[in-house]
Amino acid sequence: MIEVKVERVRKKARLDETYDIDIQETILEMVPFIESKIDETYLNTDDTSIQSIINLGATEIIVGEFIKEQSNDEEDSVSLGVGPIKIGENSSSKNRMSRAKDFVNSGWEKLKLYLKDNDDPFYFGIM
Structure with missing residues (x-):
């Protein structure tokens, strides 16, 4: 089973303890989804190397998803919109979204060897 620690997510995302909850x-939210994509053989392995890679990949995905959520929350509160015109768009928000995408993609890349075989192509990433 996947084990993701709050402290690791916080450190990779460069946040303080106020975000722990x-x-x-x-x-x-995310661990059951990620586990559902990984072949059971690898989830239940005693191989500590594989466990470490899976945990790292899952941690990076969760870091990216958390950064994305935080960026969306901040963007909603900082931006002022009148019709299609947006005033006060924050470039640091774009940087955080790019960083979030990098974490998510890196995490799924680490997990690629351990994913279930699927006939349906599916894409991981943030648009």
Whole structure:
């Protein structure tokens, strides 16, 4: 089974302890989804190297998803919109979204060897 620690997510995302409850909620949301994509053989292995890679990949995906959520929340509160015109768009928000995408893609890349075989192509990433 996958084990993702709040402290690791916080450190990779460069956040302080005030986000721990929100990070824990994201972990609880995302771990079952990530586990559902991984072949059972690898989830239940005793090989500590494979366990470490899977945990790292899952941690990076969760970091990216958490950063994305935080960026969306901040963007909603900072931007002012009148019709199609947006005033006060924050370039640091774009940087965070790019960073989030990098974490998510890196995490899925680490997990690629351990994913279930699927006839349906599916794409991981943030648009």
